[in-house]
Amino acid sequence: MSGSTPADRFGGLSTPVVDALFASGLTVATCLAGLAYQPADWRRFDGLAVLMGCLTCLPLAARRRWPMSALLATCAGYTGYLQLGYPPSLLWWGPVLGLYTVVVLRPGRWAVAGSVVTAAVVGFSGVKAPALPPLVVVIQPLLVLAGVWVLGGGARALADRNRQLAVLTARLRREQRDRARHAVAEERVRIARELHDVVAHHMSVISVQVGLARYVFASDPPTARTALDTIAGAGREAQQEMRRLLMVLRVGVDEEDAGRFGTLVPGLARIGDLVDRVRATGLPVEVEVHTVDPVPPLPAHLDLCVYRVIQESLTNVLKHAGPATATVTVEHRPGAVTARIVDDGRGVVEQSWPEPGYGLLGMRERVRLYGGTLSTGPRPEGGYMVQLTLPVPVRS
Template identity: 50%
Template sequence: MRPRTPRPLVVDTLIAVAMAVVALLLGQESRSQGWAELDARGHVLVALAQLPVALRGRWPLGVFAFLQVVTVVHDGLGYWPVLCTFGSMLALYTVASVCPVRVAVACAVCMTAVWAYAGLVVRPSSPGSVLGPALLYCTVLVWFGHLARRSAELTRRLRAEQAEQARRAVAEERGRIARELHDVVAHHMSVISVHAGLARFVFDSDPAKARGALGTIADTSGEALEELRRMLQVLREEDPEAPARAPMPTLARLGELLDRVRAGGLPVDLAVEGTERPLPPGVELCAYRVVQEALTNALKHAGPARAHVELRYGTQELAVRVTDDGEGTNPARVPAGGGHGLIGMRERANLYGGTISVGPRSEGGYEVRLTLPTSAAERSRRGAPEAER
């Protein structure tokens, strides 16, 4: 028997009391129906055939068995059998709604036998007039109880699926936040590390340059804290008193990113082809983060080099290309397993139906190519989700 959340005891108690009252009032017609008039013993038996129904949610089989025993005693003493049917029928329905079909069918056979005892043994009647209604009622009760059980199982399954979807959504959101944190921290810490090394190297020989490096460190760390604060506000989004968070980075802020990279010691230039236009927020964030990760890798691994960023706006897609002329063939630039940054870039590209290629160039240096569809129809054709994160 599957676990079942019991109904409120108060509700079942009210149902049991109501049935007992109806049965006792109906019992006043026993003599007119040709059966023994209810006496004190009869009243007790009728009450015992209804009141235990209050506990049917906790012990369905036990309540059903007890009611059948009371019914057999009641009918054997010559009282009107109809008075004990209400509780037995409700108990059979409850058994069918919480127990396997074979158990419900066995209980239905038992109740049919009790009814046959009253109609064929205590007061012999036509078998058809006794067994027909008994089989009909028992079949209907078992069928409706089985439907209720299936409905409850489907509801539990649906809730379990919804809970699983919620857990999956939480995991995906954690992955997204992890990617954001990696992109934010990795880039800014790379800039800070470069300038910290520069400041230490020229601290005595060139105090002005050291102060400039420390100023860049202060500015970069402030920007990193601001972006981290924005990520924390994403996690506190349900708080109505939380301040409105700043928009996520877009291609309009690409100039600020390039300035930080230049300040970190990597010369970089930008070329834009096509007509610049607003793009879906997720597409712009994806392009921005890929450029950020590519320049961060160049800043850390390329050595003395120059970088070039190219944006090409097409009618249906955005193409991004980041190259440098540093030590592109150095195996140290390609961490084992691709590195978390490279994994993050590929995940972002896949999320928006794009393609990305990362690797050394034949003429030297390193290259990152990203192509993103910019229209909902094109993203749908490539199998990407239409909803923007």
């Protein structure tokens, strides 16, 4: 392992530093134990023994970067130490720890090869100790290998699970970022759609009224004043709706909570104001509302959707249908609400607004968002029709 990551740190120290400290500590402990314990029938612990102890323990400092090389080096150092006639000591832990590292980091044939080498060294250590019975000399390497494989296998499984968790955590973070970006994009589309509906409708009304006021400014002052009043009213309402959208953006509330900030959310309750504003432009509009059975009020998001579709449809009639009349029919029934907007304006050959523009696209996206259907097209008897159907949750 060539580097350290935040997961490979202990108390702010990277694992290479920890391994170096451990190898140095084992070397010092071995030397102190060798000087304190000097049996008469073994070679006296001297400077050469200290050197062999360093050759056995210090390679463990690189056990994570080069585990197999560290194991072979510590096994060679310990074998040389025993061959020179020094008594077994804490150096015995050098090959054991080296094998443990190989089992954890290099499973497979490398771990098997390391086990064979370590078993031979541990067996040689038993042979060099005459006091040990032959059975202990044989069983000791087997017990060491079994313990190292059990502990090393458990550590390797835990490390694998930690890596898998790290991968899953990184993937979840990426998915969360993607969902956040997607939510932001959807919110931008929704706000853009709202802005289009608000601006397109009110600017269409204002444009028509400006043309009327300019035309009758001198010849019919009362009509010009009425047109200016309509312009002022449309401007104020557009300003209120723009303020509502900005409040939603600033405070982070939804459409149902926006009314708490002092601005009424558009809905079917305000359809009369919408129709009056359109009538003021000279377009006759009739409204019919049918209720099959007593039904509860629409949820705020569905109420706004129906209102926006009616608003956009009347705006398109005002802009593209020419001299015409329009009829808005709203039907409430359990489980659904239907809105139909028809006009008797000029035919589809001359009429340009059926071509898919941002208005129609925005209506379709808005309706699709709530699981509804929107059908548009010319009528056989002339004019154009927009029909909206939205599913309404049935409250028990």
